[in-house]
Each structure stands twice: as structure tokens, then as C-alpha cells.
Amino acid sequence: MPTYAYACTACDHRFDAVQKFSDDALTLCPECGGALRKQYGSVGVTFNGSGFYRTDSRGGTGTKPADSASSKADSSTSASPAPAKAPASS
Template sequence: MPTYSYRCTVCGHAFDIHQSFSESALTVCPECDGLLRKVFSTPAVTFKGAGFYRTDSASSSSK
């Protein structure tokens, strides 16, 4: 289940919550009943090095 970050536009309360893809986004702050917004950040996956392209991992005998 993915983790989503939310921040209230009224009081600034920020929190993370585990939600399935089928669940609706939260809209009400649990602290002050203000409007919540999703906080977007960069993904945690980073691809570095060789082997991520078809030509990197193919051997010369399989061509």
C-alpha cells in the first residue's frame, strides 16, 4: 500500500497515511477540519549504472 503525505492549508498540520489506490484522497484535516492538500515529492527509486537498457545486458552471441 502506498504512503501519501498531506498538509492542512489552514493550520499547517502535516502527516503521512497508508492508503490503497482505490481509496479516495483525504480532504478534511483531522486537527482543525480545514482543507487538506496532498504533498508531492520525488520518488525514492533511483536507477544508476549499467544494465537498465536492452543493449546493456544483451550478450554478443544473442544478437
């Protein structure tokens, strides 16, 4: 639940209130009964850590590129033609 800051327009009493989004804004000061005004400030978001990486937002476990030596071996065995058959004699 968000925390809202309020200030009284009559006595300048300031306080924070934890409210649901669906709750109505407070209107009466708890100290003097005067009118309250909601205070708006900067957003308190900080990004800590070593940084963000390109793969952070991607799904899955990630794939490593195939090793060039193993891909050469795979391509040479799959691309070799079948041995020629000797012609049948009758």
C-alpha cells in the same frame, strides 16, 4: 500500498497516510478540521548494486559460444566424404 503526504491549508499540519489506490483522498485535517491538500514530491527510487548487464533482461540460462577447436573437429568428421566403393566385377 502507497504512502501519500498531506498538508492542511489552515493550520499547516503535515502527515503521511497509507492508502489503497482505490481509496478516496483525505479532505479534512485531523487536527483542526480544515481542508487538506495532497503533497507531491520526488520519487524515492534508487538503483543500488554493481550495475546492470546486457543479459539481465534476457530469458533462459544463456548459451556459451562453441569452442573453436571442438567446432573444427566436428566439421571435419561430418564433412568428410564416404570412401569410394570398388566397381563390382561380373
